[in-house]
Amino acid sequence: MARTILITGASRGFGKLWAEALLQRGDQVAATARDVSSLQDLTEKYGKKILAVELDVTDSTQVTKVVSQVKEHFGSIDVLINNAGYGLFGTVEETTEQQARAQMETNFFGLLWVTQAVLPIMREQKSGHIIQLSSFLGLTTLPMLGLYNASKFAVEGLSETIASEVAHLGIKVTLIEPNGYTTEWAGASAAQTTSDIADYNPVREGFASSGENADNWGNPEATIDAILKVIDSPNPPQRLLFGKVAYHAMPEIYRQRINAIEDWKEVSIAAHGH
Structure with missing residues (x-):
């Protein structure tokens, strides 16, 4: 069954790949980008199946207008893919206030504004699927990406909370957590x-x-089948790692955390006080 899917950050990378894959199989796609000329090839090829809209996700007023436009144009929003975001490279001490705020404005607040704008539509439908592009670095960290790590940790906490608030309304939430890809x-x-x-x-x-080991970087095209399976699943996972680096690293990271919890068990319990 064809769905209506809203994808932010569709000008390149995962967003562009997934938008075209969805259009190819017959879904209707509302694709947003800061520069809609980057979507001209898709609009020329797919015509009425795609609505290309200019959007800066950090502008909450514009977000509300665009989401309303999509709903009016297609009649529903079945799936939201919050894909807009970017990486900020440098140590935490070297990061300026402007850079830190800009990172959070796009990666966290932009995702929040779009999610908030779509939720009333999905509540009215009593159905919907919100897919948040988080990161492997929303579960663990790498140096030189402190503010990016922080933005994705925030996305994880926000989205897990939303999932607990909307499950009874028929709305599902999935966090996609990729390792590095050659986007x-x-x-x-x-x-x-x-x-x-x-x-x-x-x-x-x-x-x-x-970063010089090419095997550490995933092939973006390989994610197409994976994202389609998530969208089509009647019971999608709340979290899904993308890539073998993330998959192989996380079990050991969690084992280390559990061991540390147990090592400090007595101190933790004593700190409760009674």
């Missing part, structure tokens, strides 16, 4: 801090060398 996330889409504090050079060099 433009770490290239043209990324931002960099400008201050280079020499004391952090060993961290910087270690981070750079870890």
